[in-house]
Every structure is written in structure tokens, then in C-alpha cells.
Amino acid sequence: MKVLTVFGTRPEAIKMAPLVKLLSRTPGLEHRSCSTGQHRQMLDQVLDFFEITPDYDLDVMQPGQNLTDLTCRVLQGMREVLDNFRPDWVLVHGDTTTCMATSLAAFYAGVKVGHVEAGLRTGNLQSPFPEEANRLITDRLASAYFAPTQHNADNLLRENIDGTRIVLTGNTVIDALLWAKEKVTGFSERVPATVQEVFRNNRRVLLVTGHRRENFGDGFKQICEAVRTLAVRFPKLAIVYPVHLNPNVQQPVQQYLTDIPNVYLTAPLEYPDFVYAMKHSWVILTDSGGVQEEAPSLGKPVLVMRDTTERPEALEAGTVQLVGTDGQRIVDRIEELWESEDAYKQMATGTNPYGDGEASGRIISFLKYSG
Numbered sequence: 001m002k003v004l005t006v007f008g009t010r011p012e013a014i015k016m017a018p019l020v021k022l023l024s025r026t027p028g029l030e031h032r033s034c035s036t037g038q039h040r041q042m043l044d045q046v047l048d049f050f051e052i053t054p055d056y057d058l059d060v061m062q063p064g065q066n067l068t069d070l071t072c073r074v075l076q077g078m079r080e081v082l083d084n085f086r087p088d089w090v091l092v093h094g095d096t097t098t099c100m101a102t103s104l105a106a107f108y109a110g111v112k113v114g115h116v117e118a119g120l121r122t123g124n125l126q127s128p129f130p131e132e133a134n135r136l137i138t139d140r141l142a143s144a145y146f147a148p149t150q151h152n153a154d155n156l157l158r159e160n161i162d163g164t165r166i167v168l169t170g171n172t173v174i175d176a177l178l179w180a181k182e183k184v185t186g187f188s189e190r191v192p193a194t195v196q197e198v199f200r201n202n203r204r205v206l207l208v209t210g211h212r213r214e215n216f217g218d219g220f221k222q223i224c225e226a227v228r229t230l231a232v233r234f235p236k237l238a239i240v241y242p243v244h245l246n247p248n249v250q251q252p253v254q255q256y257l258t259d260i261p262n263v264y265l266t267a268p269l270e271y272p273d274f275v276y277a278m279k280h281s282w283v284i285l286t287d288s289g290g291v292q293e294e295a296p297s298l299g300k301p302v303l304v305m306r307d308t309t310e311r312p313e314a315l316e317a318g319t320v321q322l323v324g325t326d327g328q329r330i331v332d333r334i335e336e337l338w339e340s341e342d343a344y345k346q347m348a349t350g351t352n353p354y355g356d357g358e359a360s361g362r363i364i365s366f367l368k369y370s371g
């Protein structure tokens, strides 16, 4: 059996890395990996940490890329890879343009698609944009569905997906997190000294990340204003913000958040450094999907700057709350957590609804027995 794994962005690489590593050690199948290069620096950071060298690299990233051009470049590049390797299965991940365009390329080439992290839904095509559409398209084209949770499997069943093709696996994000946690004992020297210092000084650290397309423009302006307000109202709070490289994020953040003494802007942190930062932060403020899954198992409260989430499990467990991008709501919630130990404790409970770290093994077992 020939299996091709495909990834292109930072989170796909993190979540596919354990699977890629396990596939390359599995006897009886031929495995190759392909990076579309939808991200460049942020992807390469992850591949270096997990010691993965892709067999193919489409290198599609262009500064400020738009969805149409990106989709075309992935679609065309994948055609050649599929012609060259002729796999039986293509494994894609999640909800990115890499995932959707690769699934379409595989469908055109008559190759079966296995969707890792299948079945996540908000039910709103505009949020997250374009990810909700990417998930739906990928799940129309797939032949195997690796659902992280029962909730995700139920979503697929409701869409009349054949239950024998759905496998409940847990999320590979936990496979990756357990692997990283083992290795991480402190920050690497690449983390700026000022950032290392705030964590060493036992200050309360608010860790911030953000990149959602539907928040570009007004949403990001409001997020930055909320961060500014927090910095002024809580001078003892340290706000550490590794800024995503998307120019639509860089621009407002650099405009509104430089030169505030307790706001520490950094380049994106390498994955192990980010895991260490999450572990030692007080609260996390984010619009990230992956961070919503990782932080609960580290016992960290997460405020999500979105109106919807496709990850209701941690919401139900109480460690994650939706705060949207309304500045006042963000500030009010942080204030409550700052002042009330009870409110903080209610959210800071270690819970892990996303798996046991064995998701990659379950995916490979299914492939082996399905033929």
C-alpha cells in the first residue's frame, strides 16, 4: 500500500508530524510526505523540531497570498506529485486550503482521501472563513474519516456519511503535545531574553495569538485595543504576543501595540517554546483552533476571540469560553479572572477531551485493514 501525507501550514505540520513519523516506521507500506509550503518559516520551524524532511515540497507560499491563487497553485502542484507517486491513499488534515485543494486534486486523480480531523463543524459557512467550507468540501470527497471526538463522528453521521468509514481516533494534536512535553524543559535560546524574563519572574502572563481571516480589519483593531486597555489597567500583567506572520495581522499589531511596556511582541515561537509558554502562562487569549485543544490538557483557561467554535468539547468542560472580538467583553472577562480566584479555578481545571495520544496508531490500523 502506498500512502502520501500532505500538509502546508504550521498547525497541519504539528498535527500530522506524529502520523508522518509513525507511518515512516510502519512495515508493509510505502509512505511519502508532501509539503505544499502554504506557510514557509512557520512550517519549517515545526518540521525542524520533529525532524521531518518532506519528499516533495511545492513551495507555493507568496507574500499576502489570496485564496484563489493559493488554491490553483496547490491543485496544479499536487497533480504532478500524484502522477509521480501514484498513492493508494492521500491523507490530508483539517480545514486549510492545502487540505481542500489536495483533496480535490486526489479526487480528480482517482486517489482515495483520508481526512484527519474530520467532522468538525460550526454550522456557519462564514465562520471560520474559509475553513468551514474547506471541511465540508473535503468531507464530500473523502473515503475515510478520522474523527477526533464522538461529537465530530456524530456530525458526519448526521450528514449521511457511511458509519463504517468513520473511525473515532482522538486528535493527533495530543500525540504531538505529549511528544513535545517530554522534550521541553525550558525555553530555547531563540526566545527573546525579555520574554524569558517575564516567565522567570513569576508574573501573571496573558499569552495572546490571533490570525483568523474573518477577524481581519475591524476585528483585529478591536482585539489590539482590548490588549492595550488590559495593559494599562493591569500594569503588573505581562502580555506576551507571538505575532502571526500574515501581513493582515502584522500591520494592526505593529500599529497599535508597539512601545507598551508590559506588552511583549515576538515572532512566532517554535512549537516547543510555545508549549512551554502555554504551560507557564496565566490565561490564553486566542482565536486559534489548535490552542483550544492543547490548553485544556495543560489546565489553562482559554478565552476564544470568536463567536462560534467547532470545538465545543472544552467549552462544555468549562476551560474554554467564547468572548468574540468585542473589546469590552474581553476586558471584563480578564478582569473577572484577575480578581476572582474562584472564577479562575473554575476554568483552570486540567481536562482533555481530545484523546489519549494514540490517534496516529488508530489511523494507520484502519488503513492497513481497509486495504
Ligand code: UD1
Binding pocket: 009, 010, 011, 038, 039, 040, 041, 042, 043, 061, 062, 063, 064, 065, 067, 070, 095, 096, 097, 098, 130, 131, 211, 213, 245, 246, 247
Ligand atoms: C492559514 C490557514 C488557516 C490556518 C492558519 C494557521 C487557509 C485559508 N488558512 O491561515 O486555516 O488556521 O494558516 O496559522 O488555509 N506568512 C509568512 N510566513 C509563514 C506563514 C505565513 O510570511 O510562515 C504570511 C504570507 O504573507 C502569507 C500570509 O502569511 O501569504 C497568509 O498565509 P495563509 O496560509 O494564506 O493564511 P493564514 O492566515 O496563515
Ligand code: UDP
Binding pocket: 010, 011, 014, 209, 211, 242, 267, 268, 269, 270, 271, 272, 274, 275, 287, 288, 289, 290, 291, 294
Ligand atoms: N503555535 C506555535 N507557535 C506560536 C503560536 C502557536 O507553535 O507562536 C502552535 C500551537 O501550539 C498550535 C498551533 O501552532 O499547535 C496553532 O496554530 P495556529 O493558531 O496558527 O492555527 P489553527 O490551529 O488556528 O489552525
